[in-house]
Amino acid sequence: MAHTAAGAQLQIASHSGAEGGSGGGRSSVAPGPASDPVIVARSVTAGYENRRTKTRLIALRDVSLEIQRGEFLAIVGPSGCGKSTFINMVAGFVRPLEGTVEVDGQPVRGTGSDRAMVFQDYALLPWRTVERNVLFAMENRRNKPSKSEQAARVAEALSLVGLTGFEKAYPHELSGGMRQRVGIARALVTKPDILLMDEPFGAVDAMTREAMQAEFERIIAQTRQTVVFITHSIDEAVMLGDRVVVISNRPGTIKEVVDVDLPRPRLTGDAKGSLRFAELREHIWSLLQDEALGAQEAK
Numbered sequence: 001m002a003h004t005a006a007g008a009q010l011q012i013a014s015h016s017g018a019e020g021g022s023g024g025g026r027s028s029v030a031p032g033p034a035s036d037p038v039i040v041a042r043s044v045t046a047g048y049e050n051r052r053t054k055t056r057l058i059a060l061r062d063v064s065l066e067i068q069r070g071e072f073l074a075i076v077g078p079s080g081c082g083k084s085t086f087i088n089m090v091a092g093f094v095r096p097l098e099g100t101v102e103v104d105g106q107p108v109r110g111t112g113s114d115r116a117m118v119f120q121d122y123a124l125l126p127w128r129t130v131e132r133n134v135l136f137a138m139e140n141r142r143n144k145p146s147k148s149e150q151a152a153r154v155a156e157a158l159s160l161v162g163l164t165g166f167e168k169a170y171p172h173e174l175s176g177g178m179r180q181r182v183g184i185a186r187a188l189v190t191k192p193d194i195l196l197m198d199e200p201f202g203a204v205d206a207m208t209r210e211a212m213q214a215e216f217e218r219i220i221a222q223t224r225q226t227v228v229f230i231t232h233s234i235d236e237a238v239m240l241g242d243r244v245v246v247i248s249n250r251p252g253t254i255k256e257v258v259d260v261d262l263p264r265p266r267l268t269g270d271a272k273g274s275l276r277f278a279e280l281r282e283h284i285w286s287l288l289q290d291e292a293l294g295a296q297e298a299k
C-alpha cells in the first residue's frame, strides 16, 4: 500500500536526521530553549452572542496556556466544552471576549500563513483532483511560490502522507482515510509553523486511524511543527501528545495539563502496551469521568 512505503521512507528520514539519541520524549530529541512559547493564551474567555435572544453563551472561561515551539499538544474534554472554540481562536476564526491569544508574540488578528487547519470533515473540493485540492492551499497566497515550486511542494506533501500515485484521483474515488490524508497534505504544503487539527481522525475507521496516527507521528518527527490536536480519544491523545490538556465541562476551564513521559516513536514502538501508558490513560479517563458525572448532577 502506498502509505506503508511512504511510512518506511519517513521512518528512515527521521532516523537519519540530526536528532541523535533514541530514548526520551520529543523534547529531549530536539534540544532547544527550555521555554520557547509560540502560542500563548492569557486569561481567555470566549463565547458567542445570540443576537435574536440577546443572550451570550460562554464556551471557555479564563483559559491560560503556553504551547512551546515544536510541541505536540493534545486537547481532550467533553463535547461542547469549547475545544473547537479554542483552536478557532488560534486559527483566527474566532476572537476572544476577554484576554488574548498570541502567536509568536503577536495577538492573533485573523488567519495567517504561519497556521494551517485540518478539519474533521476533510473539507475537500469534490470537483478538484487530489493534487488540485492540495494546490488550493497555495493559490490565494500573497507571496506564492513559482508554478514549478508549487508543483514540487504538492508532490512533496503528497509523498509525505503516502498519496503519491493518487494525484489525479477525485475525492469520491478515495477512502475516508485517504481523503483525510489529502486534508493533511493541504495543511502541510504551505509549511506552516503551526498545525491546528480539530478531531482530524474522527471520521476514519479504527484500523485506518491507528495507521494514520503512526504516519502522523513520523511526519511530525520530520517537520518538527508545533501541533495543537483536538481528539475525543484518550488513547490518541496519550499516544500523540507531549502534553494532554484536559478541559472541564462548559464553560471550559483547564482541569489539568498532563505530561506524557512516554518515549518516541510511540506508535511503532510498544508504548501502548506499557504500564505507563495504562496509568496515563486511566488518570485522564478519571478526570473526564468526573466531568461526565458533574454534567449529570447539574441537570
Ligand SMILES: Nc1ncnc2c1ncn2[C@@H]1O[C@H](COP(=O)(O)OP(=O)(O)O)[C@@H](O)[C@H]1O
Pocket: 048, 049, 057, 059, 077, 078, 079, 080, 081, 082, 083, 084, 085, 086, 250
Ligand atoms: N458559531 C457558534 N455560534 C454559537 N454557539 C456556538 C458556535 N460554535 C460553538 N458554539 C457553542 O459553544 C460551545 C462550545 O462549542 P465548541 O467549541 O464547538 O465545543 P467542542 O469543540 O468542545 O465540542 C457549545 O455550547 C456550542 O454549542
Ligand SMILES: [Mg+2]
Pocket: 083, 084, 085, 198
Ligand atoms: Mg469541536
